[in-house]
Ligand SMILES: Nc1ncnc2c1ncn2[C@@H]1O[C@H](COP(=O)(O)OP(=O)(O)OP(=O)(O)O)[C@@H](O)[C@H]1O
């Protein structure tokens with residue numbers, strides 16, 4: 001009897017079933033994505049700062065450097081990667097999910113599964129999390145050097161699922177020079193750090209020269225400013241026309257190459 005009690009005392013305390021489930025899912029995803037060398041999230045809690053712009057042009061810059069690249073649109077309810085690339089509605093009923101190949105980049109986005117790009121996707125949190133899991137667990141990503149993940153703003157469902165389920169190399173944070181943007185970007189960095197994800201650095205988009213917003217973020221989080229992307233009407237116009245700014249404009253290309261050299265280095 002005494003021996004039995006001693007044995008019970010030695011046993012680890014039981015973990016909550018939901019935690020065990022997440023650990024199991026993470027293990028499964030790690031095996032499924034074993035062919036991907038690096039996974040980088042592009043993130044800010046602030047909307048409209050240029051996350052998708054940075055994700056798309058980062059993917060193309062890496063591809064142009066000779067890397068094998070995938071681009072995951074983890075903005076499940078407002079999927080803009082597909083909108084930027086002009087591949088909305090390119091539905092394939094293959095399962096496990098088959099990424100669309102655009103210019104050699106493998107892309108998955110909810111927008112590919114919606115027949116009208118203006119149709120709203122009105123899903124509650126659990127369904128958003130389930131879709132993120134589908135894109136990670138049941139997709140044919142194959143061998144990649146980099147998987148770039150475009151996140152939605154906020155600090156809830158989709159970013160949380162990515163943080164919980166994926167072994168990320170870390171986040172590249174995006175801010176603009178404005179204080180409201182930098183405060184919310186600091187918020188995202190703090191969330192990442194609290195949940196054990198590295199912050200690789202911060203990019204100042206829509207910059208007017210010397211980084212101010214990115215400097216505030218870097219100081220608050222103890223990370224590097226990776227570089228700036230100038231406020232440039234042409235960048236918006238090219239993206240609107242489904243063109244890739246780094247493929248069309250030398251100055252924009254140089255800004256991204258400089259940032260990417262710091263990340264890959
Ligand atoms: N440096 C820039 N100069 C000019 N326009 C830009 C620049 N960066 C992004 N834009 C434009 O600003 C708009 C918002 O950019 P984008 O969609 O990349 O932001 P986001 O952070 O992904 O937004 P959301 O939070 O909605 O996902 C787009 O129309 C884009 O073309």
Ligand SMILES: [Mg+2]
Pocket residue numbers: 051052053075080150151152
């Ligand atoms: Mg976006």
